[in-house]
Structures are given as C-alpha cells and as structure tokens.
Amino acid sequence: MDISESFWNASLEELKQGYIEESDSYFCLLCGEKIEKGIIYPHEGIFYEAKRYMRVHIEGSHKSVFDYLIGLDKKLTGLTDHQNHLLRLFYQGKSDKEVQTEMGIGSASTIRHHRFALKEKERQARTFLAIMELLKEKDQHAPAFVPPHKTATMVDDRYAITEEEQKEITKKFLPEGINGRLIKFPPKEKQRLIILREITRRFETDMIYTEKEINQVIRDMYDDYVLIRRYLISYGFLERKADGSQYWLKK
Known part of the structure; x- marks a missing residue:
C-alpha cells in the first residue's frame, strides 16, 4: 500500500487517529506499519490487542499524530x-x-x-x-492527480501530475517496468519527479542502507548513481546521516 496515497485519501477522523482499519489489520498512515488483527502484542511487559497496540506504536514511534502533522513541510500544512x-x-x-x-x-x-x-x-x-x-x-472532467509524497521538500507545479501522465512517462523512460533499466534520466523536472518516485520502489521501507548498498541499488537501474542519489535526497525521498554512513527511505 502506498503510504502517501493512503494518507491523502484518509478521512479527517482517520487522520486524527493516525491509522486506518483494514479487513485484517490496522495500517499506520504516518509510516506504513501494519498491525495484524487477532494477534496479542507484548510491549514493556504489557500485552495489547492489535488496535490498542497501534496507538502504542504511534506514541512510541511518532510521539503523537499532532507532532507528526505539525512537523510536515509548510507547503503541505x-x-x-x-x-x-x-x-x-x-x-x-x-x-x-x-x-x-x-x-x-x-x-x-x-x-x-x-x-x-x-x-x-x-x-x-x-x-x-x-x-x-x-x-x-x-466535476466530471477533473483529472485524477497523483498525491505528492508526504516527505516532499518543495511542493509546487511540478507535483501537478495526473495518473495518465505518470503511466506515460514511466513507460517512456522505464519501458521494462520497475525491474528494468532506466534508459535516460528525464530532462524535465516533472518527469524526473515521476521517475524518482518509481525508483524508490526498489528500496525496502524499513531498511537502513550503507552508501555502497544505496549506490548498487541505483546502479542496477542507471549508471550515474550519484546523480540519482542526489535527486532522491533533494526531493525528500531519501534521508541520510550527516556523514553519509546510513541511508533510508523517508516516511
């Protein structure tokens, strides 16, 4: 499930509580953590059913929904x-x-x-x-826009991307799909944003990568891994330690 899409499609009540309920689990809108129903979760010597444990998760990982939301980029709030x-x-x-x-x-x-x-x-x-x-x-003529990722650092006209545009650009520059090679890094910023979003699908959400590992994942798609890595960071898709020793997907 795409975290950003779920986040922007959530109701006001779901946003306030920070998670949505699915048929078999609870899904954290803030980071994508999934808590399965029917399982008892231990935490600091106390056992919690799934719904209560989701609230424990939000408190432990995000402090509060308020703190998470107020910390989003000003272009989003x-x-x-x-x-x-x-x-x-x-x-x-x-x-x-x-x-x-x-x-x-x-x-x-x-x-x-x-x-x-x-x-x-x-x-x-x-x-x-x-x-x-x-x-x-x-409004029967309104295009279906792709919601911006929650960690976007500069939301502007470049994010006015329709689902049709995303499919068209992805097919043009990644003709073999996400598992194939990027034939060229697009010249236009909107196109780059679309392709960068696709590239992030190569990374695991909760994994910490070394710089060497990050470079290898990108190199498998495109030779100029330094260029792609820089754009992934500047657009808010990737986060890293100041010394470059660790990288991870921003949530």
Missing part, C-alpha cells in the same frame, strides 16, 4: 513558521500569558488575536473542504 510555533505551544497547554512570554511578542491580548486568526483559518478550511467535496459530485 499551509502554516507559517510563526503559526506553527503558536500551535505547538497551544498543544502543550500553555496559557496566553505563557505563550506571550516564551515567544516574546506583544501581550496576552496579542496571543488571543492569534488564536482568533487561527480559528478563522479553521473555518475557512472547513468551508473549502465542503466546497471541494460537493465539486467532486459534479
């Missing part, structure tokens, strides 16, 4: 750095006076004004969501 800081402090249960003191801005009434502005943003978001839901029922 629509929040300024200032608003992000305010929401973090509000979530911690700080009073207006405490927030004002910590941020060193205005007065307690200034913070109340910011609360009002955020509430207004919430009302606008709810209205917009309702409009878009109603539009889906009438």
Whole structure:
C-alpha cells in the first residue's frame, strides 16, 4: 500500500487517529506499519490487542499524530513558521500569558488575536473542504492527480501530475517496468519527479542502507548513481546521516 496515497485519501477522523482499519489489520498512515488483527502484542511487559497496540506504536514511534502533522513541510500544512510555533505551544497547554512570554511578542491580548486568526483559518478550511467535496459530485472532467509524497521538500507545479501522465512517462523512460533499466534520466523536472518516485520502489521501507548498498541499488537501474542519489535526497525521498554512513527511505 502506498503510504502517501493512503494518507491523502484518509478521512479527517482517520487522520486524527493516525491509522486506518483494514479487513485484517490496522495500517499506520504516518509510516506504513501494519498491525495484524487477532494477534496479542507484548510491549514493556504489557500485552495489547492489535488496535490498542497501534496507538502504542504511534506514541512510541511518532510521539503523537499532532507532532507528526505539525512537523510536515509548510507547503503541505499551509502554516507559517510563526503559526506553527503558536500551535505547538497551544498543544502543550500553555496559557496566553505563557505563550506571550516564551515567544516574546506583544501581550496576552496579542496571543488571543492569534488564536482568533487561527480559528478563522479553521473555518475557512472547513468551508473549502465542503466546497471541494460537493465539486467532486459534479466535476466530471477533473483529472485524477497523483498525491505528492508526504516527505516532499518543495511542493509546487511540478507535483501537478495526473495518473495518465505518470503511466506515460514511466513507460517512456522505464519501458521494462520497475525491474528494468532506466534508459535516460528525464530532462524535465516533472518527469524526473515521476521517475524518482518509481525508483524508490526498489528500496525496502524499513531498511537502513550503507552508501555502497544505496549506490548498487541505483546502479542496477542507471549508471550515474550519484546523480540519482542526489535527486532522491533533494526531493525528500531519501534521508541520510550527516556523514553519509546510513541511508533510508523517508516516511
């Protein structure tokens, strides 16, 4: 299951809880962890049924759904750095006076004004969501867009990719499919994004790779592995340690 697609297709309630329920398991929308139903999971001397253990997983791996969501790129949350800081402090249960003191801005009434502005943003978001839901029922010509990956570092027009475009570009540059060779690294940024997304399918989600292992996986597809590796990192598909000793897929 594609984590980003599941994340963006989830309902508001599912996003708030951080997971979705499937027929035989619970699926973490934040990292893709799957907890099978019907199994008892031990954790620190306590045994949990699957649904409760999923909540334990989220707390242990992500701290909270709020912390995960607030940590997403500002292009995905629509929040300024200032608003992000305010929401973090509000979530911690700080009073207006405490927030004002910590941020060193205005007065307690200034913070109340910011609360009002955020509430207004919430009302606008709810209205917009309702409009878009109603539009889906009438707009028969809307193309099916591929959702951006959650770890994207720069969401812009390059991410306006339809499912049809993705199939066309993938077939053009990877004619033998994901297990074949990349015949050429595309010249256009949108095309590169599509191909980079396909290349990530060669990597295991929960595996830590050495630089040599990363290079080999890429080299199996394309000779200029340094170029591809650099793009995978800059587009937010791969993460690495500062010394380059370990690499892994970002979730």
